Amino acid sequence: MNAKVEKAGASNALDVVKLVLAGALLVAGLVAYYYFADWNGWARLGMLAVGVIAAAAVGAFTGVGRTVREYITESQFELRKVVWPTMDETLRTTLVIVVVVIILSLLLGLIDLLLKWAVLDHLLKIGR
Structure with a gap:
C-alpha cells in the first residue's frame, strides 16, 4: 500500500x-x-x-x-509479482473442471429424469 x-x-x-x-x-x-x-x-x-x-x-x-x-x-x-501457473498446471486444472462439469451435468440430468418419472408418470396419474 x-x-x-x-x-x-x-x-x-x-x-x-x-x-x-x-x-x-x-x-x-x-x-x-x-x-x-x-x-x-x-x-x-x-x-x-x-x-x-x-x-x-x-x-x-x-x-x-x-x-x-x-x-x-x-x-x-x-x-511482476504475480505467479502465473505453468502450462501443465493449467491443463490439469482445465481437465478437472471439464470432468466436474460432466459429472454434475449427468447428476442433474438423472435428478431431472427421476423427478419427471415421479411427478408426471405417477403422482399426476393417481387421481385418474
Missing part, C-alpha cells in the same frame, strides 16, 4: 488549460476525420491518430496525466 501524501487543493490553472487544449486537439482530430471524407481512408485515419496522440501527449503532462502514469507504473510492478 502506498503511503504518499496527497496534495491538498484544487487542480492547477495550467493543468486546466492543458486539459482543455488536449480536448480541443482530440475534437480537432475527430472533426478533421469527418470533414475530409473525400480523402483516402488511411490519410483520414492518420489525421485522427495524430489528434489522439497529440491530445494524449498534452494530457500526459497534467496532474491527471501524472496520476495515470503512476497508476500504470505501479500496476506493471504488481503484475
Whole structure:
C-alpha cells in the first residue's frame, strides 16, 4: 500500500488549460476525420491518430496525466509479482473442471429424469 501524501487543493490553472487544449486537439482530430471524407481512408485515419496522440501527449503532462502514469507504473510492478501457473498446471486444472462439469451435468440430468418419472408418470396419474 502506498503511503504518499496527497496534495491538498484544487487542480492547477495550467493543468486546466492543458486539459482543455488536449480536448480541443482530440475534437480537432475527430472533426478533421469527418470533414475530409473525400480523402483516402488511411490519410483520414492518420489525421485522427495524430489528434489522439497529440491530445494524449498534452494530457500526459497534467496532474491527471501524472496520476495515470503512476497508476500504470505501479500496476506493471504488481503484475511482476504475480505467479502465473505453468502450462501443465493449467491443463490439469482445465481437465478437472471439464470432468466436474460432466459429472454434475449427468447428476442433474438423472435428478431431472427421476423427478419427471415421479411427478408426471405417477403422482399426476393417481387421481385418474
